Amino acid sequence: MTDSKYFTTTKKGEIFELKAELNSDKKEKKKEAVKKVIASMTVGKDVSALFPDVVNCMQTDNLELKKLVYLYLMNYAKSQPDMAIMAVNTFVKDCEDPNPLIRALAVRTMGCIRVDKITEYLCEPLRKCLKDEDPYVRKTAAVCVAKLHDINAQLVEDQGFLDTLKDLISDSNPMVVANAVAALSEIAESHPNSNLLDLNPQTINKLLTALNECTEWGQIFILDCLANYTPRDDRESQSICERVTPRLSHANSAVVLSAVKVLMKFMEMLPKDLDYYGTLLKKLAPPLVTLLSAEPELQYVALRNINLIVQRRPEILKHEMKVFFVKYNDPIYVKLEKLDIMIRLASQANIAQVLAELKEYATEVDVDFVRKAVRAIGRCAIKVEQSAERCVSTLLDLIQTKVNYVVQEAIVVIKDIFRKYPNKYESVIATLCENLDSLDEPEARAAMIWIVGEYAERIDNADELLESFLEGFHDESTQVQLQLLTAIVKLFLKKPTETQELVQQVLSLATQDSDNPDLRDRGYIYWRLLSTDPVAAKEVVLAEKPLISEETDLIEPTLLEELICHIGTLASVYHKPPSAFVEGSRGVQHKRLPGSAGSGESADSPDTGSAAGVSEAPPAVIPSQGDLLGDLLNLDLTPPTTSGPPPAPSSGMQMGAMDLLGGGLDSLMGDESEPPPVPQRTDTPQSPQLSHQSPSPPDYSPTELGGDLGGSPAMGAGFGAPPTAMPASFPPPVSGGLDDLFDLGGSVGMPMGAYSPPKSIWLPAMKAKGLEISGTFARRAGVIQMEMTLTNKAMSIMTDFAIQFNRNSFGLAPAGPLQVLTPVGPNQSIEVALPLSTVGPVMKMEPLTNLQVAVKNNIDVFYFSSQYPISMLFVEDGKMERQVFLATWKDIPNDNEAQFQIKDCHLNSDAASSKLQGSNVFTIAKRTVEGQDMLYQSMKLTNGIWVLAELRVQAGNPNYTVSLKCRAPEVSQCVFQSYEAMLKN
């Protein structure tokens, strides 16, 4: 009886013994042997050698044995395609068996044998089974069509199986209908435009009828399919909703969530003044709350979804705060999610309870949870003004606990509270200052420094405090350095007499001793401002700050809409669109909510749908993901030049661009017609680049962005004027880089064949009103080029193209305007090569080789980001002298060495060397030790950073080892990726 013994055989010669047993005459012995084979297969042993012997056991009337053999077949058929043919006859025969269970088993298993040759034999039996008299066989055959489609889509279409499958939607048996719907939905997903599932009111009616009768799983398939339908008008929408609402009482949570998805989507189409609309809203809350009494894993899924629902329709759960209170024994993942929703639901009515809870949580054990709870208290203060005072006193209590991470988290949020309610709670500063020494996290240090700078006039020893930070200036993170610089300048402007020395010290630290361009730039701006016009400096640095908005961490509205269409699925759990984690074509389709009935336009058009959705006044937020918009606002699009050679890249051109800021960016600002307020960019405690690093990015209202923009021209102007306060020692990186580039461009005889990745789609047409951009980067004859294909998939002509980059790690910038001379008509493509320079503004990106691009045409401005291979930055004079190489290798600390493996590369060392040479990776020396070739290589990046490499190649071993040494170890990962790409292409 006990089958566990099959797991224990580890003898040698086992396979041989099994072979003998499989060929035994006794049925029992055969069955035992097959069981042993399956057990070995499960634990990962290779038993494929027994294939013919196992297949021989297939001809049996013992169903259990047959199932075991089938299981084996499914696992190994692919590795033995020729032998698998042996099994075909039995399958065909079984499909004719009088017992429906055996017919179904045969057709089910055949579909799982993924061997091309078998598929043709499968067609006839499948066709019969799709029309079988027994529903059990039909429901199995329906799924089999999906299986076959996965192996050979063309065959399925040619054989007309798709039509048969469509017919099954009208089958009398509900389970057949459900499986047919599931199969069709999956097939349709891989053919986005096939119109395979042309849902019309008749089919919808059939589905709704089957919904009442089929199994819980079938109901899920049908509901998920219904969610893809767009009703024609509000009446149809209401009638579907009415028939779906009973599902909210189903015991299966997945049925409930899928029903919620359908309702949330179709509700968009109902007029808000309709009675039914209110009724429906009320009906949604109880089932959502019930989901929280399910098992913890389902609670987690439910909470992630509720998080979306609350953002879209806060009114549904506004009275249900209590159910989200954390229980002591909840798993941590449930606790963290509940906390998130509590903050979203916090309002004046329930804030007292919420605060009491949060205070309780702040004493728990789990560090992440405690931190989040502390942060939540701060967010409550900002969201509910009446509670701010209580929040602050709670935070002070928490600071008294002296638990290190609690204190730091509290200080970070108190800074935000100061921003929101200026001149109200400054009495607590003294307490904060007491904890200065315990702060070791950059974010907390930066927050504290901001506070000291902002309120320097009220802190007697502000200069001493800031001075103490200054001692270790170079060991601080950028965030802290920037903040310290600004704080000291503020202090100086407030108390000029005592702090002159301090400000000079920090300015020289920032401008002369720092490698960080952001810091240097900011230092110079302050320096010049202070030396030319202190009054103006005061206006800029101490300008009034815009208020920060209440809601934080909101999901960007269009993404939210898409996620609402994916309620219950993985996308809603990850809070990412399917394309972010699904490979291939399946995830590419973007779903959107239908437009509301009031919009007056056809609801089919996705654009009007989104417009109507957005107009429901979602709070204006900057997308927390990517922050693309926020970053790109700092730049402008050069107007299209239709004639003349491209101007030389120089700061003059930058100036031109800056002047155009106002006009070019109007479109970005949308309806914001007010002039931007006083510039204060340098003064905000969280400038955009900081917001990247903070876990909960501070929120920027549109007005503040306006402020940012307003600040930029001033800076641009500063650059244009000859530096007055600039120390003479300042190295001119701009012209230096430029010379390099021209030198290279001028030289001839460059080795060709540099690696260039294949073109990929950067900007899908869906996201850019019909403009699709695919492209790649290449280095051709020493010039970096961005090669793009612009395709117009819209109905109207596109003209006036222009391009601009955001600041990036290596200062890449267009060396000229985008040369699109002719308008691009509908369905037309155009190839453009844009030469790039590396003299643009620099900002470290994450990942390093990320490039954020804005493209403008006559229709709109679009943003995308792409990653370039770092190899295109390898310059032609990257060959190091042998001696220099040796010295440098020794000189770079071992900590900076990074080692990587390149797998499956079948080049010998010479071929690899010449291949790499094509991309400006130069082999300096080669050494052979015990059959292992060691290549020593060097390359130089456009910004002068050298990378040294040791490439180890063992003859006959496809795995290479690369060791990279560089003074800037951040680039190693990128360089390694390029290595892999260069070698494999």
Added chain:
Amino acid sequence: MIGGLFIYNHKGEVLISRVYRDDIGRNAVDAFRVNVIHARQQVRSPVTNIARTSFFHVKRSNIWLAAVTKQNVNAAMVFEFLYKMCDVMTAYFGKISEENIKNNFVLIYELLDEILDFGYPQNSETGALKTFITQQGIKGQTKEEQSQITSQVTGQIGWRREGIKYRRNELFLDVLESVNLLMSPQGQVLSAHVSGRVVMKSYLSGMPECKFGMNDKIVIDKQGKGGASDEAGKSGKQSIAIDDCTFHQCVRLSKFDSERSISFIPPDGEYELMRYRTTKDIILPFRVIPLVREVGRTKLEVKVVIKSNFKPSLLAQKIEVRIPTPLNTSGVQVICMKGKAKYKASENAIVWKIKRMAGMKESQISAEIELLPTNDKKKWARPPISMNFEVPFAPSGLKVRYLKVFESKLNYSDHDVIKWVRYIGRSGIYETRC
């Protein structure tokens, strides 16, 4: 859809591995083991994405069940399926343990083949499955029997087979409630709710139509409107407001939605008819009054009073009060009026057990806790005092009004069915902060 399903033991060894989709490679089995089972920290999410492959897992004792996919599947469905699979396995061979799984691996593969086709969950009702997945081989079924099986598996009433016969038609209804409470030290109810289940054991012949009625406020009010006004007032008091309820798939949901009547053809044997939740007018069977006093840095004085709050004629059972103690406890002295109390160092708690307690009574425990002096700056988190008990009534106030059985084809009537009803109220998470 689900691409594959793996079962591991606590060490991460694979016990069952069934791959449904081609995009799931053999390395997926190892990826989950390395990244989740062998991960150093606590599990931070039941869904893990490793190299664009998503893993869903649940744990039963020390067995891991993981479903794998590369698509944007319905996540709620995957978890529901995993739970369902646990139910099916339990119904077939009892507790889910490494030994049982190894002993029944052939059966499990057969079940997996049946209930998951190409990653799509299929009928997974044990009642139906047991008719044709038996591990005994299918012995000479007649044609009628075969088609009966298939029509049941695919049919509208997939949970019940035809032709069931009992000499004695009998049914049992259990109203099982768990009452949850979170109370502040001052006795303020922070949150309280009852989650209840109605479990039915039916031994009925044929295909009986059943109708279940309870003191649901909405139903009673509707009826009250038609009847005399004083009756409505009387019954209104006894009715309860149900926040939400969910039903077994045998219940006709559209009928409940329109008429709020609960009608169904029950599965044979034991199953869960409905779940419900109430938050209003809950009878809290016990009240816990804590008093914690810190005497210096090395001593705590704890006094806890419990009061029972129900009819004196009823008896509560299996009462257990758990008073957490700090980690640096060195010794505890306890005095209790009733039952037995013990300090359990391994659980960092004083556990006070009382076998029985009648309603409207009160009992008390006091303890002195000696602490070791520590220089640990972190304050003791003071976990809440929790309580367990069992009472013979429904704390929500739910009452079964009727369960009518109709079977038109066979000659037994509603009166011939023997019916039993039982109410049990248990503690869920019943906590008082101190």
